[in-house]
Amino acid sequence: MNIRLIGITALLFAVPFYTQASAISELEAEYQSQGSGPFSAAAGEALWAKEFADAKSGDKRSCLTCHTADLAKEGKHARTGKVIEPMAPSANPQRLTEVKKIKKWFVRNCKWTLGRECTAQEKGDLLAFLKAL
C-alpha cells in the first residue's frame, strides 16, 4: 500500500478529533481568561444531571430532560419531540467541534434548564464532562 495514501487516510481520520480539541481548548482558554478553572468533569456530570424547577411552571428540568440518560443515544426535544442527535462525541463526532454552535446552545439551554446563563466555570465543567464521553 502506498505510504502517502496511508498518511492521507490517517489525517482524514484525525480531522474530527483535531477540530473538537481545538474548539474545546479555545473555549477553555476563554473561560479561564474570565477567571475560572480548573475544570472538573465530575462537577460537569453533577450539573448535567441536576434538576432545576422552572420559575413559571414549577416543572423539574435538567439536561437529561431532552438529552436523556444515555448520551451515546438520541435524545428527544421535550416540547416538540424532535430527535436530538447523540451528545457523546464518541457516538457523534460532529459534537463539540464548532465554537459558535457550542456557545449558542449554552445560551439557549442554560437559560431553559437553569433559568439563567451558566457561569464560565459551569460551562468549562460541562465541557470537561462531555468531551470525555
Next chain:
Amino acid sequence: MKRKLLTVSLLMLSTAMLGISGATFADDDDDRKGGFLNRWFGGSKPGVAPVENPQYLEECGSCHFPYQPGLLPARSWTKVMATLDNHFGENAELPAEDAKMIKDYLLKNSADDSNYKRSVKIMKSLRTNDAPLRVSETPYFLKKHDELTPKMVLNNPKVGSFSNCSACHTQAAKGSFSEKEILIPNFGAWEDD
C-alpha cells in the same frame, strides 16, 4: 361555411366555460396542479415555497419543523424574531448576526407577496393587521383542520400537536400539503368524505 365557424366557436366557448367551472367548484386541494381560476386568484404555484436556506434549516429546524416563511405574513415573523428569548416557552436566542440573517430571509420570503397557493390562501384569511404567531392560529389553517379529532392529533403520541406538520403531511418539508399526501399515524390516509 359561416354556420360551421359558429359551431366551432360555440364549442370552444363551452369548453372554456367547463374549464372555468371545473376550477371554480372542485376544491381539489391537490398541490400539484393549479386550476384556471386558481392561477388567477389562488396563487399560481402549488403548496408553499420550499425552504432553500441551509442556515434557516439548521437554526430553526434543529428543534422543530422548519416552517416555510410563506406560511405567515412578514408582520408575524417580525414578532417571532423579536421574542426569541421566549419562543413559545423555550429559549431560542441567536447571535445578533444570525438572527438578522434569519429575519431577513423570513421577511423576504413571507406570505405577503407570494404567488404560492397556500400562502395566498393564508393571507386572504387574515385581516390587514392580524399578526398570528402560529400558523395553526390562522383562519385558513383552522378551517382546513376543523374535522380532526383530538385522538388524531393532540392525543396521538406520534403527532401530539398541530405544530408537527410533517407527522401527517408526508411532503411538508418540500412545501407540499396536498390532501393525497396525508398519512395520519395510526389512522392512515385522509379521506375527506
